[in-house]
Amino acid sequence: MNFKEKILSYMKEEAYKPLTFHELLQEFEIESSMKKELLRALNELEDEGSIIFTRSQRYGIPEKMNLIAGTLDGNQKGFAFLRPDNKDISDIFISPVDMNGAMHGDRVIVRPMKTTEEVKSPEGKVIRILERANEYVIGTFQKSKNFGFVVPDDKKIAFDIFIPGDEFNGAKTNEKVNVKITEWPDKRKNPEGKIVEIIGDIEDTRTHIEAVLLDRKVRQVFPEDVIKEAIRVSSEGIHEQEYKRRKDLRDLNIITIDGEDAKDLDDAVYVEKINDDEYMLGVHIADVTHYVKEGRSLDKEALKRATSIYISDRVIPMLPKELSNGVCSLNPGEDKLTLSVEMIINKEGKVTDYKIFESILKNRYRMTYTDVSEILENNDEELSEKYKEILPMLKNMEELSLILRRKRELRGAIDFEFPETKIITDETGKATDVTKYERRVSNKIIEEFMLACNETVAEHYYWLNMPFVYRIHEDPDEEKMHEFSILIHNLGYALKGSNEVHPRELQQLLLKIKGKKEESLINNMMLRSLRKAIYSPESSEHFGLAAQYYCHFTSPIRRYPDLQIHRIIKGQLNGKLSEDDYHRLSERTAIVAEQSSKMERIADEIERDVDKIKIAEYMSDKIGEKYSGVISGVTSFGVFVELENTVEGLVHISNMVDDFYIFDNEKRELFGQTSRKVYRIGEDVKVKVLNVSIAKAEIDFVFISNFTEVKMNEEKDLIEV
Known part of the structure; x- marks a missing residue:
């Protein structure tokens, strides 16, 4: 226990009463030479909001003084909610007059005030600002x-x-x-x-994208010392000793399967059918840790970024291109250092044996998702001839992936089948089309192989009781699941009445809606109802995958948690971890998990916001055009409509002029007071593009055939996108 932990533990004791600095010196029997150390620890704890320094110059725990530390979640009307650091404490409403100069995002100390039964939410007043969020x-x-x-x-x-x-x-x-x-x-x-x-x-789309990146404080340029280190390590080549000590896999037909535009190839695969009952699956991952050493400039910068960010017209990488696209990337025809997992898998999809080891390989074929899918789905003759050397292996890969997929289905893993949005841009970066991105057979092959590998690695190191970074997904929030149940009930589906929902039940729902018009809608609603997966130094079940053990091992070029556990694995394989290393790694994995979860959330927000801007750009010249769509959401202020190509816009209630519409919060419906017309999720509608704002990333629709007389020939003009 360090000094700060001792102070905090002491102050949390029931008998503790707030003490002055000199009284704390006496209590801890600290000599004069150590005064500065105590003061530094107290100041750090105060900055964190863990303790508070009162007007009477005494130190104490906020909760013992009826004070709560947390972060403000603001509102444009001037009020805010305190999201307490202590997750067991309910959110606290802060009125505009009680903000005391605080702004959205600030870390503050709040004194709760009203907590009577008449008040729906406890109220409070900001008494101290710990940290400003909006410099x-x-x-x-x-x-x-x-x-x-x-x-x-x-x-x-x-x-x-x-x-x-x-x-x-x-x-x-x-x-x-x-x-x-x-x-x-x-x-x-x-x-x-x-x-x-x-x-x-x-008026310039690029302005709004740059604003998103600036607002999230994205590190777009690598510092000079990081670039210099990247150039140096990437030019070193592979030392002879690495060839001697690693398992040589260069004779195997190991391949990569990625998107056409991918340049950071960090995973390669190989499958061999041993007999009618067994397969050998090899998953081989770029050994980034060989080049990125802990504590050096490259590593520090990588942890700050923690993830690569993929937006429609560029990639903001975690590592400089000299590594991400160069020496670490498993480019075809080049000797590459890798960390490998070879698994023996039976016809039930169970991993019966496995090996984890350092290796060296040569990527024989740089395959694309499109080419592999065309071979396996459509028996493309030209491609089959071009890749005839590995054609039997590709078919074995498909067989094995179906076995692994079936195993996951049987245990109840949730498999979302909704199409992702794909934004097509021209050479200037302008959005020229928005389409659905399909998960074809090749995507599913790689997905299943990576899942099997990640589970195998996570379970192995769990039982070794080593410090590690796990990927966990907590059970859904009961309130959100209840709300989801109501929404799907309105569409004619139901979940069992139990408060606890098993992933198998959600999986069965997805099977029921497969191929139906409401499939994409319910997929998205379910996804929004689940918690977000995070990184953790502690192992816990992954709800969505119905997996007891899970980690991210397969993408160290673009995710820092993978890089960190590669270091741990290599240290263990080579017997280089001492007792001191175990203690250090326990602290390190906690820091990596927290930073990676935080930066992943930011990356997701950026990718989502940029997509909205680019979609608005694409729709900006389509004002007045008509489309078929489906209602994807209903609120008190209007109806969200999703088009066939995944573009979503709002029909604002002010533009629903044929009647006065009332919102039913329980049923999530708008119904006309006079006409009794009801708008609910999943309903087919026809809309016209009314307005587009690239600056706000908003698209406004207006209903057409339901409110105005639309001639038959106009209906024929509806654009099917």
Whole structure:
């Protein structure tokens, strides 16, 4: 237990009463020479919100003083909710008058006030701001003669930011800018700031994408020392000793299967049918740790990023291209260092034996998902001839993947079949089409092989009782599952009445809706109802996969957790882990899990926001065009409609002019007071594009055939996308 933990443990004792600094010196019997160490520890605990320093100059635990530390989740109307650090404490409502200059995202100390039965949510008042979240704010500049305002992109920031006339720095009205806040808000005035960067004109799509990346503080450029290290390690070549000590797999027909545009090839596969009852599956992963050493510049930068970010017109990699696309990537015809897992799998899909070892290989064929699918699905003659050397193996791969898939289905793993959105861009980056991205047979082969490998590795190191980074997925929240049950009930489906839902029950629902018009809709609703998978130093069941043990081992070029467990595995394989290493790794895996989970969430948000911007760009020249769609959501302010190509837009209630519509929250329906017309999820509708805002990434539809007389020939004009 370190010094900070000792202090915190002592203060949490029931008998503890707030003490001054000098009283704590006496209690801990600390000599004068150690005063600075105690003060440093107390200051760090105070900054974290773990303890509080009172006006009477005493230290104590917030909860013991009826105070709660947490993060503010703001609202554009000025109020906020405190999301407490202690997850056992309910969220606390903070009215605008009780914000005391705090803003969305700030870490604060709150004093709870009203907790009576009449109050739906406990209320509180901000008494201290621990950490500001918005030193820089992205927004749109509006200029007046002697001053200006920046309207934040983040609607949860309730204030426009006042800009004095001498702080414009050349910005013009309707330019997207980055503002540094120089004075924080109070009850009488807005925050004040100065413009530090002009991002671009709001009419330019690239401006909004850059704003998203800036707002999330994405590290787009690698520091110079990182680039230098990447160039140096990538030019070293493979030392002779590596050929001697690793298992040589260069004679095997090992292949990669990836997308056409992929450049970071980190997984290769090989399958051999041993007999009628057994297969040997080899999964071979780039040995990135050979080049990225813990604690060096490359490694520190990789952990800060923790993941590569894939957006429609570029990749923001975790590692410099010298590694991600070069020395680490399993490019065809080149000797590459790898970490391998070879599994013997029987016809029931059970792994009966396996080996984990360091290896060296040569990728024989750089296959694409499209080519492999065309061979296996359509018996493409030209491709079959081109790849005749590995054609039997490709068929064995398909056989084995079906066996593994069947095994997962039997245990109840949830397999979402909804199509992903694929955005096509031209050479300038402009969105030219939005289509569905299909998971074909080749995608499913690789998916099954990676799942089997990840489970095998996770279980092996769990039973070795080693520090590790696991991928876990907690059971669903009961309230969200109840809400999901209501939604699907309105579509004619049901879950069993039990509070605890087994993944098998959700899997069976997905099988029932397969091929039906509501399939994509229910898939998406179910996904939103489940918790998000995270990384953890502790093993726990993965609900969605119905797996007892799971980790991410197969993508160390683009995910830091994979890189970290590769280090642990190599240390164990080579007998290089001491007792001190175990203790250090226990702390390290906790840090990696937390940072990787955090950065994964940010990457997901960025990818989602950029997709919305690019989809709006694609739809921007389609105002007035008509489409068929399905209702994907119903709210008090309107109806969301999804088109066949996955584009989603809103029919705002203000544009539903044929009647006065009332929202039924329980049934998630809008119904007309006079016409009794009902709009519910899953219903087929016809819409026209009314308006598109690239700046807001919003698409507005209006219903056509239900509200106005539409001639038969107009109905024929409906665009099937």
